[in-house]
Structure formats: structure tokens, C-alpha cells
Amino acid sequence: MLVFLLNRLWQSAILLVIVSIIGFTVLNMIPGGPLAQYALDPGMTQADLDRLAEQMGLNRPLPVQYLDWLLRMLQGDWGTSFRDGVPVLQVIQRHLFATLLLMGSSTAIAIAIGTWIGIRGATHRYSIFDYSATIGAMVALSIPTFWFGLVGIYVFSLRLGWVPAGNMYTIGNESVLNYLHHLILPSIVLSLVNVAVWSRYMRSATLDVINQDFVKTARAKGLTERRVLMKHVVGNALLPMITLAGMQLPSILGGALVTETVFTWPGMGRLFLDSLGYSDYPVVMGLLMFSAILTVLGNLIADIVVATVDPRIRVG
Amino acid sequence: MLDSSTQPIEVTGKAALSVRGLTVSLPKGMERAHAVQGISFDLLSGQILCIIGESGSGKSVTAHAVMGLLPQSIRVSEGSIRLGDTDILTAGSEKMRSLRGQSVSMIFQDPLSALNPLMTVGAQINEAMMAHGVGTPESRRIRTLELLAEVGLPDPPLMYRQYPFRLSGGQRQRVMIAMALAMEASILIADEPTTALDVTTQAQILKLIRDIQRRKGMSVMFITHDFGVVAEIADSVVVMEKGRIVEQGSADQVLRNPSHPYTQRLIAAVPHLTSEDRVPPENAGAGGAPLLRVENLVKTYRSGSKLFRSERVVKAVDGVSFDLSPGRTLGVVGESGSGKSSLGRLLVKLMESDSGKILFEGQDIAGLKEDDFRALRPKIQMIFQDPFASLNPRSTIGHSLTVGPVAHGVPYAKARADAQELLTHVGLDAGAFGRYPHEFSGGQRQRVGIARALMFRPRLLVADEAVSALDVSIQAQILQLLDQVQRETGVAMIFITHDLRVASQICDEIAVMQRGKIVECGPPSQIFLNPQSAYTRELVAAIPGEQPGA
Numbered sequence: 122m123l124v125f126l127l128n129r130l131w132q133s134a135i136l137l138v139i140v141s142i143i144g145f146t147v148l149n150m151i152p153g154g155p156l157a158q159y160a161l162d163p164g165m166t167q168a169d170l171d172r173l174a175e176q177m178g179l180n181r182p183l184p185v186q187y188l189d190w191l192l193r194m195l196q197g198d199w200g201t202s203f204r205d206g207v208p209v210l211q212v213i214q215r216h217l218f219a220t221l222l223l224m225g226s227s228t229a230i231a232i233a234i235g236t237w238i239g240i241r242g243a244t245h246r247y248s249i250f251d252y253s254a255t256i257g258a259m260v261a262l263s264i265p266t267f268w269f270g271l272v273g274i275y276v277f278s279l280r281l282g283w284v285p286a287g288n289m290y291t292i293g294n295e296s297v298l299n300y301l302h303h304l305i306l307p308s309i310v311l312s313l314v315n316v317a318v319w320s321r322y323m324r325s326a327t328l329d330v331i332n333q334d335f336v337k338t339a340r341a342k343g344l345t346e347r348r349v350l351m352k353h354v355v356g357n358a359l360l361p362m363i364t365l366a367g368m369q370l371p372s373i374l375g376g377a378l379v380t381e382t383v384f385t386w387p388g389m390g391r392l393f394l395d396s397l398g399y400s401d402y403p404v405v406m407g408l409l410m411f412s413a414i415l416t417v418l419g420n421l422i423a424d425i426v427v428a429t430v431d432p433r434i435r436v437g
Numbered sequence: 438m439l440d441s442s443t444q445p446i447e448v449t450g451k452a453a454l455s456v457r458g459l460t461v462s463l464p465k466g467m468e469r470a471h472a473v474q475g476i477s478f479d480l481l482s483g484q485i486l487c488i489i490g491e492s493g494s495g496k497s498v499t500a501h502a503v504m505g506l507l508p509q510s511i512r513v514s515e516g517s518i519r520l521g522d523t524d525i526l527t528a529g530s531e532k533m534r535s536l537r538g539q540s541v542s543m544i545f546q547d548p549l550s551a552l553n554p555l556m557t558v559g560a561q562i563n564e565a566m567m568a569h570g571v572g573t574p575e576s577r578r579i580r581t582l583e584l585l586a587e588v589g590l591p592d593p594p595l596m597y598r599q600y601p602f603r604l605s606g607g608q609r610q611r612v613m614i615a616m617a618l619a620m621e622a623s624i625l626i627a628d629e630p631t632t633a634l635d636v637t638t639q640a641q642i643l644k645l646i647r648d649i650q651r652r653k654g655m656s657v658m659f660i661t662h663d664f665g666v667v668a669e670i671a672d673s674v675v676v677m678e679k680g681r682i683v684e685q686g687s688a689d690q691v692l693r694n695p696s697h698p699y700t701q702r703l704i705a706a707v708p709h710l711t712s713e714d715r716v717p718p719e720n721a722g723a724g725g726a727p728l729l730r731v732e733n734l735v736k737t738y739r740s741g742s743k744l745f746r747s748e749r750v751v752k753a754v755d756g757v758s759f760d761l762s763p764g765r766t767l768g769v770v771g772e773s774g775s776g777k778s779s780l781g782r783l784l785v786k787l788m789e790s791d792s793g794k795i796l797f798e799g800q801d802i803a804g805l806k807e808d809d810f811r812a813l814r815p816k817i818q819m820i821f822q823d824p825f826a827s828l829n830p831r832s833t834i835g836h837s838l839t840v841g842p843v844a845h846g847v848p849y850a851k852a853r854a855d856a857q858e859l860l861t862h863v864g865l866d867a868g869a870f871g872r873y874p875h876e877f878s879g880g881q882r883q884r885v886g887i888a889r890a891l892m893f894r895p896r897l898l899v900a901d902e903a904v905s906a907l908d909v910s911i912q913a914q915i916l917q918l919l920d921q922v923q924r925e926t927g928v929a930m931i932f933i934t935h936d937l938r939v940a941s942q943i944c945d946e947i948a949v950m951q952r953g954k955i956v957e958c959g960p961p962s963q964i965f966l967n968p969q970s971a972y973t974r975e976l977v978a979a980i981p982g983e984q985p986g987a
Contacts, residue, residue, distance in 0.1 A: 334550040340506055342565040342616065343538030346530075352564075353553050360555075432600035433554055 129424075133417045137410070138191075144409040145187050148402055155179065155203050155400045177203065190406065199410075200403030204396070209407035212392065217374065219289055220388035222300070223381070224373040227308040231315030232366070238316070239323025240355060243331055254324075258317035269310045270383035277306055287385035307384040311377055315369075322365055326358040333357075360431055367423025371415035375408075452479035452519075453624055453656040454503065454541075459516035461498055461507070472498040472511060473680045480624065485650060485657040487667045487688070489703065490677035491908045492879065496660045499677075500626050503658070504543050505533040520624070539569050542617035546629040548609035552601035558612050559585075559597030565619040584615040589645060606773065607638035614645065618653075625650070626658045631666065635772045635935035640979035643670050662908045664707045665938070668692055668982030676700045706910040708938040710980065714960045715766075715945050726799070727760040728929045729784075729897060734758070734793035734803070736779055736953075753779040754790070755953035763896065764923060766930040768944030770937055770976065776953040777933045781901045784931060785819050786810055797897070815845055815893035822902035824882035828874040834860070835870035838889050845893075852892070859888040863918060880911035887918060891926070898930045904939060916942050937976055941965065949973045 156174060159165050174180045178189070190200065199209035242251040261269075278286035284306045285291070290299050330336065331354055339353040340346075374389070381390035389408065396404040428434045456479070461472040473495035480486045488496045501507050503518055505525060518525040520540060525533065542565075545551040553561060562581045566572055572580065578597075585593035588611040601609055610630060617625055627646065631639040647670055650657050659670060667674055671688040676697065684697040695701045736754040753776045761767050771777045782788040784795060786802065795803040797817065802810060821827035828837055838856040843849055857867040863884040874882060883903065890898055900919070904912040920943055923930060934940050940947050941961040948958040949972065956970045968974045 334545050334547055335553040337506060338543075338545065338551045338561075338613070338616070339553070339564075341504055341537055341543040342568050343534050343536070343620075344564065344568045345534065348568070352556075356555055357553070431555065433602045 129421055133421070136417060137413055140413045141191065141194075141406070141410060142187065144406060145190065146183070148405060149183055149186075151400075153400060155402060157400065190403075194410070199407045202396075202401055202404050204399050204401045204404070209403050212404055213389070213407060213411060216387060216389045216392045219386060220374060220381070220390065222289075222304065223307055223311065223386055223388055224377065226304060227311040228315060228369055228373050230308060231312040231319050234312070235316045235319025236323050236359075236362075238320035240327050240350070240358070242320065242324040243327035243358075244350065246328070251324075254320060258321055261313045261317035265379075266310060266314060266377075267379045267383050269313055270307070270380055273306050273310050274383070287383075289387055307380055307386055310384075311380045319362075319365070323358065323362060326361050327354060330354050330357045360427065363427050363430070364420075364423045367419040367421075367426075368416070370419030370422070371412045374415050375412040451482055453482040453521070454480040454658070455519045456499070456503070457517045457519070459499070459502065459518060460514050461495070461502055462512055462514045464510045469680065471514075471680050473502075473677075475516070476677070476680075476682045477516075478675050478682065478685055480656050480658050481673070482623075482656050483650075483654045484672040485647070485659055485670055486673050486675065487659045487661055487671035488675045488677060489661055489664065489667055491662055491703075491910055493679070494677040495680040496677050497628055500543070500628050500658065500660055503626060504537060504541060505530075506537075506543075535569065538565055538622065539620045540622055541624045541626060542620065542622040543626040543628065544610070544613040544617050544630045547633050548606055548613055548630075549601075549633070551613055552609060554601055556600075557597065558599050558601060558604070562612070562616045562619055565616050569620060571620070580619070581615075584618055585612075587618065587649075588612070588615045590615070605638075606634050607641060610634065610638075610642050611645065614642075614649070618649065621653070622655075624656045624658065626660075628660045629662070630659075632661070632663075636937065636981075637772055637976060637979040639666075639981065643981065646670070662910075663981065664692070664704050664909070665980070665982035676703070703910055706913045707982070708909070708912065708916075708936070708942050710938055710941050710961075710965045710977070714962050715943070727796075728763045728798060729761040730794075730796040731760075731784070732758050732794040732796070734780070734783060734795065735791045736776075736783055736788065737791055752776075752953045754783060756793070757950075757953075757955055758793075759948060759955065759958065761897075761929050761931065763929050764927040765945045766923065766932055766943055768940035768947040769931060769933045769950060770935065770940050770947055771950035772935060772976075774952075775950040777935075777950050778901055779953075780950070781819070781899050781931065781933050784897075785817050785899050787819075815841075816896045818890035818893055818895040818898055820883075820886050820890050820898060820900040820903045823906050824879050824886055825874075825906075827886055828882060830874055833871055833873055834877075834885050837874075837885070838870075838892055841889070842892050855892060856888070859891055860885075863888045863891075863922075864914075878911075879907055880914065883907060883911075883915055884918065887915075887922065891922065891928075894926070895928055898928050899933070900930060901933045902935070903932070905934065905936065912939065913942075919943060937964070938980055949976065 155177060156170055156179070159170060159173060171180070178186060181189075193200065197210075201208055202212050205212075238254050242254045245251055274286045277283050285303050289303055291303075336349060336353050339349045344352075377388070378390040378394055380386070381388045382394060385391075393405065393408050395401075396408070457477045459476050460474050463470060463472050476495075476499065478486070488499065490496045498507070498511065502513055503520075503525065505528075507513070513526055516526070520536065523532070523536070525536070528536070552558070556564075559578070559581050562584055563574075563577045566577045566580065571577070582593040582597060585596050590596045590608060590611050601612070604612065613630075625646075630646070631642050634642060643666065646657065646659075649655065659666075661667060667688060673687050674685060674691040675682055676684040676691065676699065678699045684691060684695065684700045691700060692704065695704055734754055734757045735752070738751045738753050755776070757780060759767060769777045769780060779788070783790045786805075786807075790803050793803060794801050797813065802813060805813075828834075832840075835853065835856055838859070839849065839852040842852040842855070847855075853870070857870055860869050861867050865881060865884055865888075869877070869881075869885070874885070877885065886903075903919075904915050907915060916939065919930070922928065930943075932940060932944055937947075941964075944961060946958065946960055947964050948955045949964065949970070950956070951972045957964065957968065957973045963969075964973060965977055968977060
């Protein structure tokens with residue numbers, strides 16, 4: 122186990138460096154850059170722009186900029202936002218809670234409902250329920266999330282007035298209930314796609330297991346149908362789902378670009394979009410590294426969990 | 438054979454299980470309307486009843502009907518199954534559940550997949566008692582340990598905590614039997630319980646089932662396709678063909694005087710040990726230079742880590758040497774774990790050897806790099822064990838056959854013509870070219886596998902358990918085909934099998950392997966009539982329904 126962990130750690134480190142080099146290079150290839158907004162100001166002279174560039178360290182060669190960034194990042198200094206002069210880590214921290222709240226609840230909804238639909242679809246294969254679930258999943262997957270978001274806002278906020286159309290809370294009222302009220306619509310819209318994905322995977326994982334001999338053995342022992350399903354079928358069907366859940370981690374903390382924008386949710390997704398618009402390189406790089414680290418971490422955790430749960434797998 | 442089998446079944450004992458006029462319907466669009474049709478038989482108390490037939494004869498469906506475990510798409514449409522005073526077919530699902538495991542228990546063909554991989558062996562046996570609300574966790578634990586000892590597993594407390602993947606096939610089947618005994622069920626249904634095991638393990642499991650049956654006075658319904666097994670264990674026999682019973686009676690009667698042609702065919706298909714050596718094909722190059730000479734071949738598997746001193750070293754192939762002339766067949770026989778499959782993989786270089794030489798047509802291929810060896814690959818071909826897994830289900834037969842030659846530069850039109858000719862040659866019609874593997878039976882797929890190997894006009898064929906997954910009657914046909922192919926093409930063959938009977942049918946010479954070493958090598962007559970090593974004698978003795986040399 123120790124050897125496995127050490128191996129994975131140095132592999133991950135190399136991976137992260139590669140990701141950061143690609144990210145840094147691509148970012149600097151985008152036309153415009155942080156100075157573009159000042160260049161349009163008629164009061165700015167070329168000398169002013171050069172001075173700004175020097176202040177921001179943008180006049181140095183790209184590799185030097187990158188190494189400088191890398192060394193600082195390793196020491197925990199992820200840079201300072203060009204936009205509001207706040208350290209990047211602090212900016213991320215400020216938006217993390219909103220994203221965690223939204224993505225956490227929608228993922229929880231998606232996993233709970235998706236697992237149930239998947240198992241039921243597999244045990245009642247080709248039933249009306251199974252067909253409806255299949256069609257429903259196809260619809261949810263083929264229509265973009267923002268459309269569901271806009272229709273949801275139109276129907277439930279504007280027409281029926283049941284839920285607010287956006288934001289995380291009403292200014293001046295920060296009660297838990299108020300947060301939850303704002304949370305309902307975006308988390309449901311966001312979970313639609315995830316329910317669809319998760320239920321399809323769960324259905325096929327269950328079908329893989331349900332016809333195996335050990336399920337027949339379990340029935341032959343005289344176990345109740347409920348125990349056969351819960352202990353023998355679901356236990357084995359969930360194994361491949363652990364890996365899938367691990368890959369959800371970066372999106373749980375990384376936020377949803379589109380949905381957060383539609384619902385003006387102050388999360389990581391919107392932060393990324395805004396920072397890109399302002400060419401706020403330190404923040405964009407910070408977010409990029411943040412989600413890269415989470416992806417690596419999510420997969421690592423999934424592997425460790427699988428190895429713990431499945432006696433056949435011994436990492437080493 | 439048991440002594441009681443000489444008595445006609447009509448006069449002895451009362452029926453523990455009686456099936457009358459049972460008809461099970463298949464869903465529309467299957468190859469026939471009924472899985473089984475109007476079958477009637479009795480399982481007498483304290484006896485072993487063998488139900489024998491080929492794949493698709495309806496024997497497994499019958500067993501599952503008795504357990505109430507038929508898949509939802511298959512329904513019993515007529516008849517009755519009486520278990521004591523209960524009619525299983527009209528009993529409610531809760532009643533059926535309490536009968537399962539308690540009155541009737543079942544063991545399955547493949548002990549690898551029949552155990553839940555995520556639960557310990559002990560927990561799974563324990564669960565069989567828990568299902569019926571018996572005892573406390575502690576009393577169940579003690580009983581489980583007793584059961585593990587009863588089925589002959591070593592160190593029950595250790596075994597209790599093991600996960601199934603750590604156990605050998607024979608050990609897993611013992612666990613299944615322990616589970617079936619947990620509730621002291623009076624009827625045991627065994628669905629081909631030894632088909633997936635090698636011959637010596639099969640003999641041990643058969644003996645265990647027979648011992649337990651006698652000791653506990655159980656009634657056993659034993660399903661098999663092998664008359665050798667029937668001869669070993671049965672009191673009475675039911676022969677099934679395409680969903681109907683064609684013959685039934687005492688084992689002695691059916692074995693000695695089979696009245697139905699189908700029964701006669703099945704009995705004739707059982708491969709027997711021949712003490713007569715095979716007449717070598719005319720084109721066999723006796724005396725000339727060997728096609729293949731293997732010298733001191735070694736392959737060692739290492740697992741674990743040297744650093745942490747947990748390294749395990751297994752010598753899979755340990756100094757193996759032999760010669761093989763063109764047109765001759767060498768059988769490599771041994772139990773699972775003897776290294777015979779590893780040897781096969783080394784010869785076709787699916788795996789690199791650690792040391793030793795493989796001289797193919799005088800050239801040492803053992804040390805060749807993959808790039809240099811690729812040109813030789815067409816000359817050495819392999820036939821695999823599982824005809825279901827070895828063909829890509831998404832490719833047509835034609836594609837599977839032609840893709841190799843085309844990759845080696847043969848024009849497609851020529852490859853196509855060759856493939857069609859070969860398909861006819863191996864006994865399929867040329868129309869098979871455009872069809873998919875699932876449209877064929879196991880025997881037909883193995884014919885495809887042979888055609889695929891022959892596409893390259895190889896000089897050497899390595900057949901790894903090529904007939905082990907097939908019914909006995911189909912085995913005979915495939916062996917005949919291989920023999921015919923060899924006589925026509927003069928190809929040399931390495932025939933790897935765990936079944937000495939099969940090896941004796943087709944091999945000129947047999948090498949017996951144990952723990953990576955060849956312990957004995959010689960013509961079949963010597964191996965069977967005058968075995969030199971104790972291990973060979975053990976293998977010969979394990980063959981079901983056979984006295985050597987008889």
C-alpha cells in the first residue's frame with residue numbers, strides 16, 4: 122500500500138506539472154491579455170502600459186514567468202488576483218462554500234435517485250418503468266442544462282413564484298431557510314443530467330451482476346429477495362460506481378459554469394468565467410490547478426476505496 | 438458403482454421428489470417451443486439420480502424448475518413437481534423460499550462465479566443458516582467451522598476468513614457443498630458440479646458427494662453430460678435429448694444395455710483410454726530433424742515485493758525439454774497449476790521465457806524480439822480453450838478469419854476465398870463467413886477457431902484445452918477433425934489438456950507435467966499400462982468410470 126501511494130504521488134506530481142505548463146502556455150497565447158482593457162483607455166500612454174507590465178511582471182520571458190509562478194505556488198503563494206488584489210487562495214476560498222453547497226446537494230440527489238432508478242430499471246428490465254427511465258435519461262442528456270435552467274426559472278419563479286430566480290440568498294436575510302429556498306431550483310436542474318448518467322451506469326452495472334451465478338447461489342440458500350438484492354447484487358454493482366464517484370469530486374468542488382451563470386450563483390464556475398473575461402491569469406491558473414489536483418485526488422481516493430472494499434484487489 | 442444400483446428402481450424406496458408431465462415453455466422466437474416437454478421421473482430417497490444429456494437438452498432447466506429458480510421469461514406450463522407433500526409449482530413464493538436451502542439445496546457448475554467475491558467463505562455459509570432464522574451468530578459460526586471440516590477443507594478457522602478468490606476450484610466447490618449441507622437439506626441438486634474441474638479434483642469431489650450422500654442418506658439429483666461420471670456415481674439414470682426423456686432406468690441397465698440410439702451415441706462418445714498407440718500420419722517426418730526442440734525451458738513467476746520480503750516465487754515451467762517432429766502430436770497433461778498452460782504460452786511467445794531454448798525449424802526463437810518474431814508467427818498458431826470468449830462477438834466470422842492474413846499482406850480476395858474453403862473444410866457451410874459468433878454453438882465455434890488457426894497454413898498448432906469446454910459428444914467430433922487436419926496438412930501439434938482420456942485419443946506421445954516439470958513422457962500405451970511415476974498413476978486412477986487397461 123505504501124509503495125502504491127508513493128508511486129501514485131510522484132506520478133501525480135508529474136501530471137500536475139504537465140497540466141500547469143499546458144495551462145500557462147495556452148493562457149498566454151490568448152490574444153488580449155491583462156493589459157488589453159487599459160489599452161483601450163485613451164488616457165493611457167505606451168509608457169504607462171509598459172510600467173504596468175513591469176509591475177505585473179508580464180514583460181519577462183514566458184518560461185521565467187512560469188518558473189516564478191511554479192516556485193511561488195509550491196511555497197503556497199498562488200499569486201494575487203489582478204482584478205481586486207486579493208490572494209488567489211483567498212478568492213477561491215470565498216467561492217468554495219457556494220459551490221460546495223450547490224454541487225454537494227445536487228450530487229447527493231443525483232446519486233440517491235440515480236442509484237434507485239438504476240437498480241429498479243435492472244430488476245424490472247423492459248418494464249414501463251424501465252422504458253420511461255431510459256427515455257427520461259435520453260431527454261435529460263440531450264437537452265442542454267441551461268435550457269432546463271431557463272424553463273425552470275420561467276415556470277417556477279416568474280409564473281408560479283414558488284422559488285427565487287437566482288442568487289444564493291436574499292441580501293439582509295441570511296437564514297438557513299432562505300439559503301435552502303434559493304438552493305431548490307438550481308440543485309434540481311443540475312442533478313437532472315447527473316441522475317441520467319448515474320442511473321444508466323447503475324442499471325448496466327446491476328445487469329452485469331444480476332445474472333451471475335452467485336446471485337443464483339444466494340437465492341438457492343433461501344435468502345429473501347430483499348437480502349439477495351441488497352447484499353449480493355447491489356454490493357457488487359456499486360464497485361464500478363466508486364470510480365465514477367471519484368471522478369465527480371472535481372466537479373463537486375470545481376462548480377458548474379453554465380448553471381451557476383444562469384442562476385447567478387456566486388460559485389467557482391462563475392468565478393472562472395469572470396476571471397477569464399478579465400484575463401485575471403493568477404486566478405484562472407489557480408482554478409485550473411485546483412481542479413487538476415482534485416481530479417488526481419478523486420481518482421486516488423476512488424482507487425483506495427475500491428482496494429479496501431474489494432478483497433481481490435491488493436494494491437502494491 | 439453402488440451395489441443398490443443393480444436393483445430396478447420401480448421396486449425400491451419412496452420418491453423424495455417426483456416430477457410428472459413437466460413442460461416448460463420457452464419465449465417465442467427461440468429454436469424450439471419448449472425447454473422440456475412432458476417429462477416424468479422420480480428421485481428415490483437416499484439415491485443418486487443422474488440426468489444426462491448434451492447442452493440444450495433441458496437438464497439444467499429441469500433442475501432450476503425444481504428449485505423454483507427459473508428466469509422470469511421461462512414458465513412452467515404443465516405438470517407437477519412434488520416434494521414430499523408439497524407441489525412446488527403451486528407453492529407460494531414465501532413457501533418456496535423456506536424450502537430452498539432447507540429441503541432442497543443446489544450446487545453449480547462454476548465454483549468461481551458461484552460465490553460472492555466480496556464476502557468471506559465463512560460469512561456465506563453462515564448466511565445459509567441465517568436465511569432460515571437458525572441459531573445465534575455464535576452457534577452458526579461453530580456450525581460453519583464443523584461444515585468446513587466435514588467437506589475436507591484444511592484449517593477451518595483460517596478458511597472461514599478467506600475470500601473465494603484465494604481458493605482453488607476444488608476448494609470452492611467444497612465450500613459450495615458445505616453451504617448446501619448447512620441446513621441438512623434432504624435433497625441436493627448438483628448441476629454439473631465437476632465439469633469445470635480437472636480430472637483429479639473431479640474424482641475427489643465425486644467421492645465427497647458420494648460419501649456425504651451415503652452418510653446422511655441424502656437424495657442427489659446429479660446433472661452431467663459425461664457418461665464416465667454417471668458410471669462413477671449414479672444409482673439410476675435419466676437420459677434427455679432436446680427436452681424429452683429418451684430413456685431411464687438403473688445405472689447398470691442403461692450403461693450395459695442402452696436401448697435408445699441417442700444413449701448409445703452418448704456412451705460411445707465417452708473418450709476411453711486407448712492402450713493402442715496412434716498410427717502416425719503418413720506424412721509424419723519420423724527420423725528427420727524435429728520441427729520443434731525445446732531445451733531446458735524455464736519460466737518463474739514473481740509476485741509481492743523483494744523490498745518488503747513478501748516476494749513469492751513460483752516456478753511455472755522448470756527445465757522442460759522435448760522434441761516434436763512434423764505431423765506428430767505431443768500431449769501435455771497435468772492438473773491446473775502444473776504449468777502446462779504456461780508452457781503453451783511460452784511456445785507461441787505470448788509470454789517471454791526466463792532461460793532455455795525453443796528451436797523452431799532449427800532457429801532459437803526464445804530470445805527473439807517481438808519485431809523479429811512477427812514473421813514467424815503465422816507458422817505457429819494457437820487454438821484456445823473457450824470458444825465463447827476467443828471470438829470477438831462484434832466481428833463476423835469472416836472478419837475474424839481474414840484479419841490476420843490481411844495484416845500479413847495477403848490480398849483480401851485471396852484471404853476470403855481461403856476462409857470460405859476452410860470453413861467448408863472444418864464442417865461449416867461457407868455461409869458462416871458473414872455471420873456472427875453468437876449464431877453458432879460451442880462446437881461450431883471451436884471449428885471456427887480451428888479454421889482461424891489454419892488460415893496461415895501453420896507448421897505448429899498449440900491447442901490449449903481445445904475441447905475441455907465442450908460436451909463429450911462434441912469433443913469426439915472436434916478430436917476427429919484435428920486428426921483429419923493433421924493427416925492432410927502434416928502440421929505438428931502440442932495438445933494441452935487435463936484429461937488423459939482425451940490426450941490418449943489424439944496424441945502420439947504424452948508428457949505428464951507436475952509443478953512445472955515433466956515427470957514422465959512416452960506413448961499412451963506406456964503412460965496408461967505401465968506408468969512409471971506415482972503422479973501418473975494417480976492421474977490415471979482419477980479418470981471417471983474407467984479401470985486402466987480395461
